Amino acid sequence: MTPDVSTSVTAPITAEQLAAAKPALQQQMLVDKAQASNAAAKLDQAADDGKLTLDVESADALIKAVDAARDQVMDLWKRATDQLATPLQLGENPVAKAISARFADLAVGEDSGAAKALLDLFKVLDDIGDALRRSRDSIRDTDEEAEQAMKNAGGSW
Numbered sequence: 001m002t003p004d005v006s007t008s009v010t011a012p013i014t015a016e017q018l019a020a021a022k023p024a025l026q027q028q029m030l031v032d033k034a035q036a037s038n039a040a041a042k043l044d045q046a047a048d049d050g051k052l053t054l055d056v057e058s059a060d061a062l063i064k065a066v067d068a069a070r071d072q073v074m075d076l077w078k079r080a081t082d083q084l085a086t087p088l089q090l091g092e093n094p095v096a097k098a099i100s101a102r103f104a105d106l107a108v109g110e111d112s113g114a115a116k117a118l119l120d121l122f123k124v125l126d127d128i129g130d131a132l133r134r135s136r137d138s139i140r141d142t143d144e145e146a147e148q149a150m151k152n153a154g155g156s157w
Helices: 015-049 056-084 094-108 114-152
Strands: none
Touching: 015 114, 056 114
């Protein structure tokens, strides 16, 4: 059975449409960022409190997955920033230049651009990876201390 083939065409978005959608997109980005930051903070606190319990192998696998996602976000950020920062070729008149500058600000603006959202996600994933590493290292240290205590007491591990 062959998969359905889509013949839909995506219409390009105009600068005016993008500007009109910006407030809603910014609000959703702030909500998503707050939720991700809150989750990362809870994970961080659980790791610091010793409440995050994973075996070392599971922690390593999870760290590897989070690091891979973080690296993918950084790659996407680099590509997106380069591509989105390219000025639109709308002409050499003042209106065309203003629209091009506005689009660049919406795309890669320091405070609210799409590229900023990717960088924020990168930072959240980096924080999660750090929390997982601390938890894994704590587990490893605890296991090593228990093993040494057992050996000191004449037992075998």
